[in-house]
Amino acid sequence: GEDVEQSLFLSVREGDSSVINCTYTDSSSTYLYWYKQEPGAGLQLLTYIFSNMDMKQDQRLTVLLNKKDKHLSLRIADTQTGDSAIYFCAESTSSNTGKLIFGQGTTLQVKP
Amino acid sequence: DTGVSQNPRHKITKRGQNVTFRCDPISEHNRLYWYRQTLGQGPEFLTYFQNEAQLEKSRLLSDRFSAERPKGSFSTLEIQRTEQGDSAMYLCASSVPGMNTEAFFGQGTRLTVV
Numbered sequence: 001g002e003d004v005e006q007s008l009f010l011s012v013r014e015g016d017s018s019v020i021n022c023t024y025t026d027s028s029s030t031y032l033y034w035y036k037q038e039p040g041a042g043l044q045l046l047t048y049i050f051s052n053m054d055m056k057q058d059q060r061l062t063v064l065l066n067k068k069d070k071h072l073s074l075r076i077a078d079t080q081t082g083d084s085a086i087y088f089c090a091e092s093t094s095s096n097t098g099k100l101i102f103g104q105g106t107t108l109q110v111k112p
Numbered sequence: 113d114t115g116v117s118q119n120p121r122h123k124i125t126k127r128g129q130n131v132t133f134r135c136d137p138i139s140e141h142n143r144l145y146w147y148r149q150t151l152g153q154g155p156e157f158l159t160y161f162q163n164e165a166q167l168e169k170s171r172l173l174s175d176r177f178s179a180e181r182p183k184g185s186f187s188t189l190e191i192q193r194t195e196q197g198d199s200a201m202y203l204c205a206s207s208v209p210g211m212n213t214e215a216f217f218g219q220g221t222r223l224t225v226v
Contacts, residue, residue, distance in 0.1 A: 004154070042116070042203065042217040043155070088154050097168055098143055098207050098215060102154030 006089055006103035013111050018076040020106045022089030025070060029091040032065060033100065034074045037086045046074070046087075076108075084110045116218035118204050124224045125194055132190045133221045137206030144187050145215065146179055147203040148172065155203055161187060162209070194225045 003025045012018045024032070030051050035043040049056045049063045049072070056063045062075040076083055086107050090100040117136040125131050137144050142163050147155035158177070160168045163184040173179075176194075181187040191198055201222050205215040 040219070042219045043205075044217075045214050090154075097160055098209075098213065099145065099157050099160055099168065100155075100215065101157070104152065104154050 004089055004091055004101050004103035006087075006106045008104065009107050009109070011109040011111065012079050014079060014081055016079055018074075018079045018083070018108055018110075020074045020076075020087050020089075020108065022072040022074075022103055023070055024072065024089070024091045024101075024103075026091055026093065026101070027067075027070065029093070031092045032063075032072050033090040033092070034061075034063065035088040035090060035102075037088065037105070043088065079108075079110050081110045081112055084108055116204055116206050116216050118202075118218035118221050120221060121219065122222050122224075124226060127196060127225055128193055130190065130192045131194055131223060132188050133202055133223075134186060134188050135204030135206075135218060136186045137204070138216055139185075141206035141208055141216070142184065143207045143209060143213075143215075144181055145205045145207075146187070146189050147205065149201040149203055149220070150199075158189075158202075191223075194223075196225045199223055199225045 005023045033048040034046045036046050047058050060077045064073045086105040088105045089103040093099050119134045144161045146158040149155040159179050161181040164181050176192045179189045201220040203220045205217045207213045207215045
Protein backbone atom coordinates (compact mmCIF):
# COMPACT_ATOMS: atom_id res chain seq x y z
CA GLY A 1 0.00 0.00 0.00
CA GLU A 2 0.91 3.64 -0.11
CA ASP A 3 2.49 5.10 3.01
CA VAL A 4 4.67 8.11 3.76
CA GLU A 5 6.59 8.50 7.03
CA GLN A 6 8.32 11.50 8.53
CA SER A 7 10.02 12.35 11.79
CA LEU A 8 7.69 14.50 13.88
CA PHE A 9 9.87 17.30 15.20
CA LEU A 10 13.09 19.16 14.43
CA SER A 11 14.61 22.06 16.31
CA VAL A 12 17.48 24.15 14.92
CA ARG A 13 19.13 27.49 15.61
CA GLU A 14 18.69 30.40 13.25
CA GLY A 15 21.37 30.34 10.57
CA ASP A 16 21.92 26.58 10.78
CA SER A 17 20.83 24.13 8.09
CA SER A 18 17.72 22.01 8.62
CA VAL A 19 17.28 18.55 7.15
CA ILE A 20 13.83 16.99 7.13
CA ASN A 21 13.58 13.34 6.15
CA CYS A 22 10.82 11.26 4.61
CA THR A 23 10.38 7.67 3.50
CA TYR A 24 7.72 6.37 1.15
CA THR A 25 6.56 2.96 -0.01
CA ASP A 26 5.08 3.37 -3.49
CA SER A 27 7.96 2.68 -5.85
CA SER A 28 5.84 3.77 -8.82
CA SER A 29 5.46 7.32 -7.52
CA THR A 30 6.30 9.73 -10.29
CA TYR A 31 6.65 12.96 -8.33
CA LEU A 32 7.49 13.72 -4.73
CA TYR A 33 6.62 17.00 -3.09
CA TRP A 34 7.40 19.16 -0.09
CA TYR A 35 4.62 21.36 1.29
CA LYS A 36 4.78 23.95 4.07
CA GLN A 37 1.91 24.70 6.44
CA GLU A 38 1.94 27.70 8.72
CA PRO A 39 -0.62 28.16 11.54
CA GLY A 40 -4.02 29.13 10.16
CA ALA A 41 -2.84 28.87 6.58
CA GLY A 42 -3.34 26.38 3.80
CA LEU A 43 -0.66 24.16 2.35
CA GLN A 44 1.95 25.87 0.22
CA LEU A 45 3.96 23.91 -2.32
CA LEU A 46 7.67 24.52 -1.71
CA THR A 47 9.28 22.26 -4.27
CA TYR A 48 8.98 18.90 -5.99
CA ILE A 49 11.23 16.36 -7.63
CA PHE A 50 10.61 13.95 -10.47
CA SER A 51 11.39 10.35 -9.63
CA ASN A 52 14.16 10.03 -12.22
CA MET A 53 16.16 12.82 -10.56
CA ASP A 54 18.32 12.46 -7.49
CA MET A 55 18.76 16.10 -6.57
CA LYS A 56 17.07 19.42 -7.10
CA GLN A 57 18.18 22.81 -5.78
CA ASP A 58 15.99 25.87 -5.53
CA GLN A 59 17.57 28.84 -3.71
CA ARG A 60 17.88 27.80 -0.05
CA LEU A 61 16.12 24.48 -0.64
CA THR A 62 17.83 21.25 -1.70
CA VAL A 63 15.87 18.07 -2.28
CA LEU A 64 17.66 14.73 -2.33
CA LEU A 65 15.98 11.56 -3.57
CA ASN A 66 17.30 8.05 -3.02
CA LYS A 67 14.91 5.99 -5.09
CA LYS A 68 16.51 2.68 -4.14
CA ASP A 69 15.88 3.31 -0.44
CA LYS A 70 12.67 5.30 -1.11
CA HIS A 71 14.09 8.15 0.95
CA LEU A 72 13.51 11.84 0.36
CA SER A 73 15.02 14.77 2.23
CA LEU A 74 14.60 18.52 2.27
CA ARG A 75 17.53 20.67 3.30
CA ILE A 76 16.92 24.31 4.18
CA ALA A 77 20.11 26.36 4.23
CA ASP A 78 20.51 29.34 6.56
CA THR A 79 17.25 28.57 8.37
CA GLN A 80 15.31 31.63 9.46
CA THR A 81 12.64 32.07 12.14
CA GLY A 82 10.12 32.53 9.31
CA ASP A 83 10.82 28.95 8.27
CA SER A 84 9.15 27.70 11.46
CA ALA A 85 6.18 25.65 10.23
CA ILE A 86 5.03 22.10 9.59
CA TYR A 87 6.60 20.48 6.53
CA PHE A 88 4.82 17.69 4.69
CA CYS A 89 6.31 15.22 2.31
CA ALA A 90 3.85 13.90 -0.30
CA GLU A 91 3.94 11.43 -3.14
CA SER A 92 1.80 11.36 -6.22
CA THR A 93 0.12 8.03 -6.71
CA SER A 94 0.70 5.88 -9.74
CA SER A 95 -2.67 6.84 -11.19
CA ASN A 96 -2.82 10.02 -13.24
CA THR A 97 -5.29 11.75 -10.95
CA GLY A 98 -3.01 14.15 -9.12
CA LYS A 99 -4.04 12.55 -5.83
CA LEU A 100 -1.40 13.02 -3.12
CA ILE A 101 -0.44 10.81 -0.19
CA PHE A 102 0.96 12.91 2.64
CA GLY A 103 3.22 12.12 5.55
CA GLN A 104 2.19 13.16 9.03
CA GLY A 105 4.34 16.28 8.92
CA THR A 106 7.53 17.47 10.60
CA THR A 107 7.28 20.49 12.89
CA LEU A 108 10.33 22.68 12.40
CA GLN A 109 11.15 24.97 15.29
CA VAL A 110 13.76 27.66 14.62
CA LYS A 111 15.30 29.23 17.70
CA PRO A 112 16.78 32.73 17.48
CA ASP B 113 -8.20 35.35 -8.98
CA THR B 114 -7.65 35.07 -5.25
CA GLY B 115 -6.95 31.37 -5.11
CA VAL B 116 -9.00 28.52 -3.72
CA SER B 117 -11.72 29.80 -1.44
CA GLN B 118 -13.43 27.73 1.25
CA ASN B 119 -16.46 28.64 3.32
CA PRO B 120 -17.09 28.73 6.15
CA ARG B 121 -13.66 28.92 7.77
CA HIS B 122 -14.97 27.50 11.02
CA LYS B 123 -18.05 25.48 11.86
CA ILE B 124 -19.20 24.26 15.25
CA THR B 125 -22.10 21.86 15.22
CA LYS B 126 -23.89 19.52 17.56
CA ARG B 127 -23.54 15.80 17.10
CA GLY B 128 -26.20 14.47 14.78
CA GLN B 129 -26.61 17.67 12.76
CA ASN B 130 -25.84 17.95 9.05
CA VAL B 131 -23.19 20.34 7.77
CA THR B 132 -22.22 21.53 4.29
CA PHE B 133 -18.96 23.13 3.20
CA ARG B 134 -18.26 24.95 -0.01
CA CYS B 135 -15.12 25.18 -2.13
CA ASP B 136 -14.56 27.61 -4.99
CA PRO B 137 -11.52 26.50 -6.98
CA ILE B 138 -9.28 28.65 -9.10
CA SER B 139 -11.12 29.41 -12.33
CA GLU B 140 -10.28 27.08 -15.18
CA HIS B 141 -8.95 24.46 -12.79
CA ASN B 142 -10.98 21.46 -13.76
CA ARG B 143 -9.58 19.14 -11.10
CA LEU B 144 -10.85 19.51 -7.55
CA TYR B 145 -9.89 17.51 -4.47
CA TRP B 146 -11.17 17.21 -0.92
CA TYR B 147 -8.83 16.18 1.88
CA ARG B 148 -9.35 15.81 5.62
CA GLN B 149 -6.66 16.72 8.16
CA THR B 150 -6.90 15.78 11.82
CA LEU B 151 -4.67 17.24 14.51
CA GLY B 152 -1.07 16.12 14.22
CA GLN B 153 -1.62 14.31 10.93
CA GLY B 154 -1.12 15.03 7.28
CA PRO B 155 -4.04 15.56 4.92
CA GLU B 156 -5.87 12.40 3.86
CA PHE B 157 -7.47 12.15 0.45
CA LEU B 158 -11.27 11.99 0.44
CA THR B 159 -12.44 12.47 -3.14
CA TYR B 160 -11.57 13.91 -6.54
CA PHE B 161 -13.51 15.54 -9.37
CA GLN B 162 -12.57 16.18 -12.94
CA ASN B 163 -15.05 18.78 -14.11
CA GLU B 164 -18.40 17.61 -12.73
CA ALA B 165 -17.49 13.93 -12.63
CA GLN B 166 -16.53 12.41 -9.29
CA LEU B 167 -13.82 9.99 -10.36
CA GLU B 168 -12.45 8.62 -7.12
CA LYS B 169 -13.64 8.26 -3.52
CA SER B 170 -11.59 7.10 -0.56
CA ARG B 171 -12.91 4.41 1.74
CA LEU B 172 -12.66 7.14 4.40
CA LEU B 173 -15.70 8.69 2.76
CA SER B 174 -18.49 6.86 4.57
CA ASP B 175 -22.11 6.87 3.48
CA ARG B 176 -22.67 9.95 5.64
CA PHE B 177 -20.38 11.98 3.38
CA SER B 178 -21.36 13.23 -0.04
CA ALA B 179 -19.61 15.60 -2.40
CA GLU B 180 -20.91 17.30 -5.49
CA ARG B 181 -19.63 19.55 -8.21
CA PRO B 182 -22.77 20.10 -10.27
CA LYS B 183 -21.50 22.52 -12.90
CA GLY B 184 -17.84 21.67 -12.79
CA SER B 185 -17.01 24.85 -10.87
CA PHE B 186 -17.61 25.07 -7.11
CA SER B 187 -18.00 21.95 -4.99
CA THR B 188 -19.85 21.12 -1.80
CA LEU B 189 -19.05 18.52 0.83
CA GLU B 190 -21.93 17.47 3.06
CA ILE B 191 -21.66 15.42 6.22
CA GLN B 192 -24.90 13.99 7.55
CA ARG B 193 -25.50 12.99 11.16
CA THR B 194 -22.15 14.35 12.28
CA GLU B 195 -20.11 12.45 14.85
CA GLN B 196 -17.35 13.71 17.13
CA GLY B 197 -14.84 11.79 15.03
CA ASP B 198 -15.70 14.03 12.09
CA SER B 199 -14.01 16.96 13.84
CA ALA B 200 -11.14 17.92 11.55
CA MET B 201 -9.90 20.47 9.02
CA TYR B 202 -11.45 19.88 5.60
CA LEU B 203 -9.17 21.07 2.82
CA CYS B 204 -10.02 21.68 -0.80
CA ALA B 205 -7.46 21.87 -3.61
CA SER B 206 -7.65 22.47 -7.33
CA SER B 207 -5.35 21.95 -10.28
CA VAL B 208 -5.23 21.68 -14.03
CA PRO B 209 -4.86 18.19 -15.53
CA GLY B 210 -1.47 16.61 -16.06
CA MET B 211 1.03 14.28 -14.46
CA ASN B 212 2.65 17.00 -12.42
CA THR B 213 0.62 20.07 -11.91
CA GLU B 214 0.63 22.03 -8.71
CA ALA B 215 -2.39 21.53 -6.49
CA PHE B 216 -3.37 24.83 -4.89
CA PHE B 217 -4.94 24.44 -1.47
CA GLY B 218 -7.55 26.56 0.23
CA GLN B 219 -7.25 27.56 3.88
CA GLY B 220 -9.70 24.89 4.92
CA THR B 221 -12.88 24.63 6.96
CA ARG B 222 -12.34 23.62 10.56
CA LEU B 223 -15.22 21.50 11.81
CA THR B 224 -15.81 20.95 15.52
CA VAL B 225 -18.55 18.52 16.51
CA VAL B 226 -19.68 18.91 20.12
